[in-house]
Amino acid sequence: MTKHRQLHLNTNITGVGRHPAGWRTLDNPRAIIDFKFFREIATTAERGKLDAVFLSDALALRNHAEGPQQSFEPTVLLTALAGATEHVGLIGTASTTFNDPFNLARRFASVDHLSGGRVAFNAVTTYDAAAAANFSFNTPLSTEERYARAQEFVDVVTKLWDSWEDDALVADQATGRYADPSRVHAIEHRGQYFSVRGPLNVPRSPQGRPVLVQAGSSEGGRALAARFADAVFTAQTTLPSAQAFYKEMKERVARHGRNPDHFLLLPGLYPVVGGTEQEARAHKAELDALLDTDREVARLAGALGLSPDDLHIDKPLPYERIEKVVRSDLPRGFIDSTVALAKAENLTVRELLDRNPGAHRIIVGTPEQIANDIAQWFEERGADGFNLNADVFPSGLAAFVDHVVPLLQRKGIFRTDYEGTTLREHYCLPRPDSQYAKRREAA
Structure with a gap:
């Protein structure tokens, strides 16, 4: 592992790109159901030595008349991509609200x-009423119940991943002894939401257990990430607010007795690359x-929880009205980051739309401008790295890999080649011991 602090970069595959109209420029407008499209994204990320490709997910179909929606189930697509790549990490999103811990632990x-x-599991809760209706729920769970369930869900998944110790799989052909039962443990979990005996029927994974990620910036999300996660994906639009979030989360992790240096903060970033700033802006x-x-x-x-009539295109956001919105079905992190950006730059609704009101910060400019911005946030502790959003895949990612990555490498903050084989090694994270092995040794 590298000993100095290293920048981490994932590419976030949402639809066919971050720009809502980007699909209209593709040679194949049906790319969302074409494996070759995703394979090109993953191999481009690997060519750029990125840490991972990250698949977001959605559990209900909406606005499908306007453009392509997430279609493939993440772990299925990641399995296919695993065979098409050798090094790049594979991060899949799954809901703790509408899944079962044993099945999900087994899949990952x-x-x-x-x-x-x-592989990494990005654990999210689901607030969407349309998704709830697909899983036999008449109404979505409350915010409090979603995150209470998520805490127990991730606890169970972690126990299941740890239920085989490293040396439990003997596979000794000479003696005929395949596994050591004393090193395979029933977890015997009995909680408010789940009753799981275990153990998992899959031996301990190559990196001890899959990397665990949490996405979101709500209070419930912060608590979940601080207790369990190896990395948090977040929306941050200004450096001061990102630095405050960075400091807070590192402190929360330390309060759980965990090493904050082994916890990564990776905000979203939407770069639009051009040979000149004018060229980049013309492309956008x-x-x-x-x-x-x-x-x-x-x-x-x-x-934002408003009606279209509440927004006037050439006026600022109605901040007082937004503050009064109290709904558990809205993404709090998106609202907070959008409001922070709009206030920081005194933006009108039209100007905010130009800045990508999808919570993730946008930079439109030259490779040098983008690389310098990334370096500033990294060096000033606003981030440990970024989840990169391309305007349109695969061209937007290829432009970043070909023109921005070399500049980050010259700055000495990003790898020139992979130094390990697992995602934990890419992220410079230690391999965790099985909690059951520790208990047995202490007994």
């Missing part, structure tokens, strides 16, 4: 074996010209 452990230890303007402004205003209003 399976893909970790099949990939040689390159071409995509923006394909948008329906009224539709984008309505989309922003809905995400």
Whole structure:
């Protein structure tokens, strides 16, 4: 492992790119159901020595008439990508609200074996009423119940991943002894939401257990990440707010008796790369010209818990009205980061739409401008790295890999080659021991 602090970069695959109209420029507008499309993204990320590709997910179909939606189940697609790549990490999102811990622990452990230890589970809660209706729930769970369930869910998954000790799989052909039962443990979990005997029927994975990620910045998400996660994916739009979040989360992790140096903060970043700043802005303007402004205003209003009539295109956001919105079905991190950006730059709704009101910070400029910005946030402790959003895949990612990554390498903050084989090694994280092995040794 590298001894100095190293920048970490994932690419976040949401749809066919971050720009809502980007799909209209693709040679294959049906790319969302084409494996070759995703394979090119993953191999491009690997060519750039990125830490991982990250698949977000959605559990309900909405706005599908306007553009492509997430389609493939993440662990299925990651399994296919594992066979098409050798080094890049594979991060999949799954809901703790609408899954079972045993099945999910088994799926991620399976893909970790099949990939040689390159997998991470991004644990999220689901507030969407449309998703709840697909899983026999009449109404979504409350915020408090979602996160209480998530805490127990992740606890069970971790116990299951640890239920086989490292040396439990003997596979001794001479003696005929396949496993050591004393090193395979029933977890006997009995909790408020789950009753799971265990053990897992998959031996311990190549990296001890899959990397665990939490996405979000709500209070419930922060508590979950501080207790369990190896990394947190977050939306941060200004450096001061990112630095405050960074400091707070490192302190929370330390209060759980964990090493904050082994906990990564990775905000989203949306770079639009051009040979000149003017070229980058012209490229974005071409995509923006394909948008329906009224539709984008309505989309922003809905995400903020407002009606379209509450927003006026050439006026600031109605901050007082937003502060009064109290709903458990809205992404608190998105609202907070959007408001922080709008206030910091005194933006009108039109200007905010130009800044990507999808919570993740946008940089439109030259490779040098983008690399310098990334270095500043990294060096000033606003982030340990970033989840990169491309305007359109795969071209947006290829531009970053070809023109920005070499600059980050010259700055000495990003790898020039992979130094290990597992995602934990890419992230410079230690391999965890089985908690059951520790208990047995202490007994």
